[in-house]
Amino acid sequence: MNAIEFIDFNTFYGSKPVLQNINLGFDSNSITAIIGPSGCGKTTLLRSINRTAEMERGYKSQGEIQVFGESIMEVKSLSYLRRQVGMVYQTPVALPLSIRENVLFGPRYYGVKNRSELDTITEYCLRQVALWDEVKDRLKRPASQLSGGQKQRLAIARALAVEPRVLLLDEPCSSLDPASTALIEELLTRLAKDLCIIIVTHNLFQARRISNETAFILDGRLIEKAPTAILFSSPQSSETQGFVSGLFG
Amino acid sequence: MKRTLMDRLQMACFWVSGLFILLVLLSIIGYLIWRGGPFINSEFIMSSPSGFPLGTEGGIFPAIKGTLWLILLALIMSIIPGLLTAIYLSEYGRQGQLPVIINLLVQSMAGVPSIITGLFVYALGVVTLGWGISLLAGGLALAIMVFPVIVISSRDALLAVDDNYRLVANSLGVSRSYTLFRVILPRAAAGILAGWLLALGYAAGATAPIMVTAAAIIASSSGALLEPVMALPYHLYILFNEHISMNHAYATALVLLGLLLFINVLALSLQSLQERINSH
Amino acid sequence: MPKKRVIAIDRSNKEWKEKIISSIIIATATVSSLLLLAMLLFILKESWPVWSQIGISSFLSGASWRPLGSPPQIGILSMIVSTLWVAGGALLIATPLGFACAIFLAEFAPPLLAAVLRPVVNILTGIPSVVYGFLGAAVLVKFFEVKFDLASGESLFAASLILAIMVIPFIVTNSEAALRSVPLEYRYAAMALGVSRQHLAMKILVPLARKGMLGALALAFGRSMGETMAVLMLAGNILRLPMSWFAKGEPLPALIALELGSTTPGSLHYQALFAAGLVLVLMVMTVNLGINILLYRLQKGGHTI
Ligand SMILES: Nc1ncnc2c1ncn2[C@@H]1O[C@H](COP(=O)(O)OP(=O)(O)OP(=O)(O)O)[C@@H](O)[C@H]1O
Ligand SMILES: [Mg+2]
Numbered sequence: 001m002n003a004i005e006f007i008d009f010n011t012f013y014g015s016k017p018v019l020q021n022i023n024l025g026f027d028s029n030s031i032t033a034i035i036g037p038s039g040c041g042k043t044t045l046l047r048s049i050n051r052t053a054e055m056e057r058g059y060k061s062q063g064e065i066q067v068f069g070e071s072i073m074e075v076k077s078l079s080y081l082r083r084q085v086g087m088v089y090q091t092p093v094a095l096p097l098s099i100r101e102n103v104l105f106g107p108r109y110y111g112v113k114n115r116s117e118l119d120t121i122t123e124y125c126l127r128q129v130a131l132w133d134e135v136k137d138r139l140k141r142p143a144s145q146l147s148g149g150q151k152q153r154l155a156i157a158r159a160l161a162v163e164p165r166v167l168l169l170d171e172p173c174s175s176l177d178p179a180s181t182a183l184i185e186e187l188l189t190r191l192a193k194d195l196c197i198i199i200v201t202h203n204l205f206q207a208r209r210i211s212n213e214t215a216f217i218l219d220g221r222l223i224e225k226a227p228t229a230i231l232f233s234s235p236q237s238s239e240t241q242g243f244v245s246g247l248f249g
Numbered sequence: 250m251k252r253t254l255m256d257r258l259q260m261a262c263f264w265v266s267g268l269f270i271l272l273v274l275l276s277i278i279g280y281l282i283w284r285g286g287p288f289i290n291s292e293f294i295m296s297s298p299s300g301f302p303l304g305t306e307g308g309i310f311p312a313i314k315g316t317l318w319l320i321l322l323a324l325i326m327s328i329i330p331g332l333l334t335a336i337y338l339s340e341y342g343r344q345g346q347l348p349v350i351i352n353l354l355v356q357s358m359a360g361v362p363s364i365i366t367g368l369f370v371y372a373l374g375v376v377t378l379g380w381g382i383s384l385l386a387g388g389l390a391l392a393i394m395v396f397p398v399i400v401i402s403s404r405d406a407l408l409a410v411d412d413n414y415r416l417v418a419n420s421l422g423v424s425r426s427y428t429l430f431r432v433i434l435p436r437a438a439a440g441i442l443a444g445w446l447l448a449l450g451y452a453a454g455a456t457a458p459i460m461v462t463a464a465a466i467i468a469s470s471s472g473a474l475l476e477p478v479m480a481l482p483y484h485l486y487i488l489f490n491e492h493i494s495m496n497h498a499y500a501t502a503l504v505l506l507g508l509l510l511f512i513n514v515l516a517l518s519l520q521s522l523q524e525r526i527n528s529h
Numbered sequence: 530m531p532k533k534r535v536i537a538i539d540r541s542n543k544e545w546k547e548k549i550i551s552s553i554i555i556a557t558a559t560v561s562s563l564l565l566l567a568m569l570l571f572i573l574k575e576s577w578p579v580w581s582q583i584g585i586s587s588f589l590s591g592a593s594w595r596p597l598g599s600p601p602q603i604g605i606l607s608m609i610v611s612t613l614w615v616a617g618g619a620l621l622i623a624t625p626l627g628f629a630c631a632i633f634l635a636e637f638a639p640p641l642l643a644a645v646l647r648p649v650v651n652i653l654t655g656i657p658s659v660v661y662g663f664l665g666a667a668v669l670v671k672f673f674e675v676k677f678d679l680a681s682g683e684s685l686f687a688a689s690l691i692l693a694i695m696v697i698p699f700i701v702t703n704s705e706a707a708l709r710s711v712p713l714e715y716r717y718a719a720m721a722l723g724v725s726r727q728h729l730a731m732k733i734l735v736p737l738a739r740k741g742m743l744g745a746l747a748l749a750f751g752r753s754m755g756e757t758m759a760v761l762m763l764a765g766n767i768l769r770l771p772m773s774w775f776a777k778g779e780p781l782p783a784l785i786a787l788e789l790g791s792t793t794p795g796s797l798h799y800q801a802l803f804a805a806g807l808v809l810v811l812m813v814m815t816v817n818l819g820i821n822i823l824l825y826r827l828q829k830g831g832h833t834i
Contacts, residue, residue, distance in 0.1 A: 052420055057344070077544055082422030093413045096436050105431070109423040144529065155417070162421055256727055263637050266629035267646060270701070273694060274649050277656065277664065330561040337558035341551055347559070354562035360748070360817045361565070361810055362755020364782040368789065368806045369568045372575050376794045393568075396561065424547040447655070454657020457757035457782065461789045482659040486758065489663050498667070502660050513655040517648055 001069055003028040003166055003196035004049060009063035011044055011053070018044050020220045022063075028165070031188060031197040033211035033228065035204060037243070041220040042200040043090075046168045049198075050085045051078060067166065083110070086159030087168040091175065092151035094143035095158075099126075099135050102143045102154055106162035125161045129153040129187055149180025156187065167191065169199040173206065185210050204244060208232055216240045281506055285499030293500060303467055304484075304493040309501055315384075315470035315478035316508075319459060320452045322388025323395055328445060331399030335441075338400070339407035340415075340425055340433065359397035366394045367458035375462055385474040387463020394458055395448035402444025406437040409527050440523035446516035450509050456482040481505045569810065576803035579603070588804060594768050594784075596798035603801040605808065607770040611685060611778030612809070615760055616753035618689030618774055619696060623749060626693075627700030628742065634701065635708040636730045653698040662762035665691035670763065683765035686774045691759045696749040703748060707741020708734055740824050747820035751813045757782035781809040 002025035009022040018041045026032050034042050047053035049065055051072060065072045067084060075081045083106075095102050103122045104112075112118060122139065126132040131153045135146070143154060152172055159167060169188070173181040188197055189210055201207050207214050208228055215225040216239075224231060224240045235241045293308040300306030334355065342348030370390040374380045410433050418428040434441075465477035466487055482505060488498040579588055583603065591604015634643055634650075665687060673682030711734050719729045735742070765777025766787065779787075785802050792799040 050420055052416060055343070055416070055419065079422040079424070079544070082420055087420045089413070089416065091413060093411075093417045095414055095417065095432055097432070105418070106421040106423060109421070109427050158417075158421070256725075259727065259731070260637070262629050263633035266626050267633040267638055267642070269626065270630055270646060270653065270697065271649055274653055277660075280664070280668070281660075330557050333554050333557040334561055337554045341554055342558070347555075351558055351562045354565050357814060357817065358562070358565045360751050360755075360813055361568070362757070362782060362813060364755065364757045364785050365568070365572070365806050365810045368785055368803065369571055371789060372571060372794075372803065382790075393564065396564075424544075426547060426550045450655050454655070454659065456657065456659040457786050460786055482657055482758075485663055486659055486762070489666065490762070495667065498663065502663055506656065506660055509655050509657065510652065513652050514648075517651055 002026055002066075003068060004198070005066040005069075007064040007066065009048070009065055010061065011041075011048060012058075012060045012062075013056070014058040018220050019048070022222050024215060024222055024225060026166075026196055026198055027213070028196045029192060029194065030212040031192045031199060031210055032225075033207035033214045034198065034200045034217060035202075035207055035214060035243070036217035038202075040217045042217060043170050045217070046087065046170050046198065046200060049166070049168060050082050050087050052087070083162050084164055085166045085168060086162065086164035088152070088155045088159055088170065088172050090171040092148050092155055094146060094151045094154060097143060098140045099143045099146070099154065100139040103157050103161050105158060110162060121161055125157040126154075128160055128191070129157045130183055131157060147180075149176045149183070152176060152180070153184065153187070156184070160191075164195070166196045166198070169197070171200055171202060174202065181206070204232075204246070216243060218243070278506070278510075281499060281503040285496070285501070285503035288496050288500035289503060293497075294504070297469075298467060298484075302491065302493050304488055304497060309479075309481065309484060309497075309504065311468060311470040312479040312481045312484040312501070313504070314472075315464075315468065316453055316481045318384055318470060318472050318478060319387050319391055319463065319480055320449050322384065323391035323452045324445065324449060326388060326392035327396045327399055327448065331396050331448075332403050332441070334400045335403035335407060336429065338404045340429055355397050355400045359401065362457075363390075363394050363455055364457040364461075366390050367461040369393070370458070371461050380475055382463060382465065382477045383475045384463055384470075384472070384478045387459040387478065387480070390458035390462045391452040391455060394455060395452050398448045398451055399444055402447060403437075403441045406440025406444065406523060407433060409440065409523075410436045411527075436526065437523070439519045439526060443516045443519035443523060446512050446519065450512040450516065453512065454482055454505065454509055456480075456486060459483060460486070481508070569807070572803050572807050572810070576800050576807055578797070579800050579804040588801075589808070592770055596796075596801050601797055603797065603804075605781065605784075605801075605805050607768060608779055608781045608784050608805065609808065609812075611764065611771055612754050612780040612782075612812070614771055614774065614778065615685050615688045615692060615764060615780050616750055618685060619692035619753040620746060620750050622689060622693035623697045623700055624746060627697045627745075627749070628704060630697070630701045631704035631708060631742075631745075632730055632735065635705045636726060636734070650698045650701050654702070658695060658756055658758040659762075661691050661695050662759035665759060666762045681765070683763055683777055684775045685764055685771055685778050688760045688763040688780075689774070691763055692753045692756060695756065695759060696752055699749050699752060700745045703745030704738070704742040707738040707745065710741065711737045744820060744824060747816055751816050754780075754816070755782060755809065755813050757786050761786055781805050785809075 004026040006022045006024040009019060010017065011019040034045065036042055044053055048061060053059050067081065072081055095105060097105065100122050103125050104118055107118065107121050112121065123132060126135065131150060134150065143151065146154060173184055185206065188199065191197060199211065211228045213225060214228045214231045216223045216231065218239055224235060224237050231240065232244050235244060295310050296308040297311050298304040298307045298309065334351065338348055338352060342351065367390050370386050370393065374386040374389055375382060380386050414432050415428060418432060459480050460483055463478055464480050464483035468477050468479045470478040481501060485498055485501045485505060488494055488501060588604060589609065590606050591602060592606045593602045593604055595602045634646055638646060669690065670682035670687055673679060673687065715733060715737060716729065719733050760780045761783040764780060764783060766779045766783060767777040768779055771778035785806055789802055792802060
């Protein structure tokens with residue numbers, strides 16, 4: 001069973017179609033990269049999975065998305081769905097709380113009260129994103145004081161703290177320097193051992209470096225999905241060819 | 250670039266009008282201090298009106314107390330519905346027709362003349378429910394009057410909170426109210442508080458609605474809900490209108506102005522604090 | 530690395546709590562904003578006999594107000610005219626000053642002066658009308674009496690003058706906001722063409738911001754019509770049809786404030802005051818709504834420039 005399965009999925013903003021007829025599956029324990037030109041619908045695709053796209057005015061969808069075999073429209077609650085599907089956005093967002101409380105934002109809601117458990121979660125998640133050593137002495141300080149790269153890793157830690165089975169990342173490195181990017185890439189590779197990771201990226205090198213599979217989207221349609229090496233070296237469609245050749249040309 | 254005479258004249262008009270505003274405030278404050286200042290002392294603040302006609306001597310203590318009771322009551326009655334309505338508009342009602350309608354109603358309510366609010370409460374509270382001219386009726390009239398002020402200021406403070414916080418929190422599957430209490434409300438607190446202060450000041454200065462629902466020429470203003478109260482703005486009106494004492498009228502006006510300046514300056518500084526928080 | 534813990538607690542059983550919270554919020558918001566309609570309906574109900582027995586047209590066009598006479602006469606034409614005259618006059622005085630000050634603040638004031646003026650404008654808004662009315666009556670009216678040798682210096686004009694000072698801050702704040710909300714691109718484009726700042730302000734920014742500036746005027750007009758204390762203390766309170774700006778009159782709010790306390794509930798006088806209140810609030814709402822519709826039309830016509 002795929003972790004995530006799109007079945008004849010369409011979305012609209014108002015009457016304007018954005019995603020059209022998407023049929024696409026994502027494996028557990030692997031990283032899938034989604035590439036495509038700006039405005040083709042990558043963000044919409046990710047935000048459809050955790051149903052945050054519904055926060056946007058005029059958003060409508062048709063068809064089905066299944067998360068571990070359950071349709072996202074029929075899960076017992078949004079909360080249940082979003083606990084399974086964590087998401088990290090393009091702009092690093094630190095909630096206006098301390099570093100520690102950022103990590104614990106989800107767990108506290110889900111009822112963890114015991115102090116030592118909270119400590120354990122904080123340390124575990126911050127270590128996972130390689131932030132622990134940098135912040136362990138200032139856990140009570142406002143998270144807004146962190147750098148962009150640190151905030152982005154904190155955002156990942158915050159998402160991991162509710163123990164998702166899927167992690168969606170929307171251009172997580174677009175505002176980061178190469179060093180922070182390298183840290184996050186390494187981290188994602190490590191996390192892929194237990195998680196289904198889907199990453200939208202404009203950086204084709206990044207897609208090649210970290211992903212097992214790559215999907216190419218153009219104007220809201222899925223053009224091609226294949227193991228990354230194959231998609232980049234011998235794409236099936238000429239559109240994909242054209243897009244990835246920018247990499248070499 | 251060459252400047253024509255017209256251009257210069259126009260520019261002069263801009264400056265004059267800008268400075269005019271400044272002059273208005275300075276002269277109001279200056280004049281009231283000049284005329285009323287000498288009569289303000291501890292006796293004036295701390296004692297009841299006396300002499301004949303009443304108010305020529307003594308002070309304004311019951312009027313101060315009455316005004317404080319009135320605005321306290323108005324705030325108690327309006328902040329909860331006001332804040333909840335604002336929360337609805339900013340957090341819950343982002344889709345559909347209902348928030349549009351509620352916004353329109355609140356906006357229209359803000360335009361309703363305060364004497365009309367007084368008229369309504371007179372009919373409902375004073376006459377129909379039999380409260381008579383009373384603190385309770387005045388508090389209700391003021392509460393209705395400041396309700397839209399509270400809704401609009403709290404709504405705007407809440408809407409100014411970065412939407413990314415909502416997105417990120419929602420993505421963790423937590424409830425709206427959890428996000429609201431842990432992130433949104435603390436983040437907008439200064440702006441919301443500023444709105445309450447503005448409402449307080451607005452209520453403290455309002456005369457027309459309490460004139461028909463709550464105010465008396467003389468009362469002890471003990472805080473009993475069904476008794477009439479004295480109030481600073483009404484007392485000022487009476488002192489002047491009944492030709493009781495110009496000196497005391499100036500002094501009362503100065504006290505009222507001082508109270509309102511204090512409240513408004515506090516509100517303004519909270520507002521700018523909120524702006525700094527938002528841009529942070 | 531410490532061992533991973535599993536958060537086993539499931540919150541789905543607490544979803545009902547969230548449902549309750551959101552229902553409370555929706556219910557409160559709906560009920561409290563419906564208060565406006567309740568107010569209007571209640572006032573309509575209290576004034577019903579006036580509409581059904583005397584009729585709309587004779588109530589609005591009747592020039593004499595003798596609710597206690599026999600037979601009683603209740604016509605509010607002179608109060609309506611006074612209201613419009615006072616408010617229109619206030620707008621006439623306040624508009625040029627208010628706009629000039631808004632443009633000054635938005636474009637030309639040195640930053641330091643602007644930083645002083647903005648709070649000043651805000652504080653002026655916070656000064657209660659009874660203080661304005663009192664100062665107007667004690668200073669301005671006295672001045673007229675001495676200067677023009679009048680027995681009493683109250684007039685619609687005096688009321689307009691003080692109302693103007695009261696609404697200028699509103700006009701300034703709202704029109705400055707409108708001027709500031711003109712997109713920066715227009716500014717840059719004009720500057721790139723080498724247009725002077727004054728030309729930029731008057732010929733480009735003001736036309737672009739006129740929607741908001743008109744809205745500011747409507748707001749000010751509505752405020753002036755509904756303002757009670759200042760007109761009560763300044764307009765002279767004579768129930769006669771005013772024939773000039775310098776005549777005395779009694780606008781609707783003053784009528785209500787002065788007479789409500791002395792009426793017997795349920796009497797014709799009482800009902801007539803509620804009818805007058807209904808007329809006043811409808812006048813104010815018409816102005817506010819009317820300007821909104823007008824602005825909406827302007828917007829839809831696409832004449833943004
Ligand atoms: N809230 C919205 N309302 C209306 N249209 C929207 C909205 N959000 C996105 N769109 C439209 O949907 C299309 C897809 O947007 P989306 O953000 O998914 O693109 P993207 O592939 O993520 O682009 P980018 O690479 O620039 O981030 C775009 O044409 C965009 O204009
Ligand atoms: Mg995107």
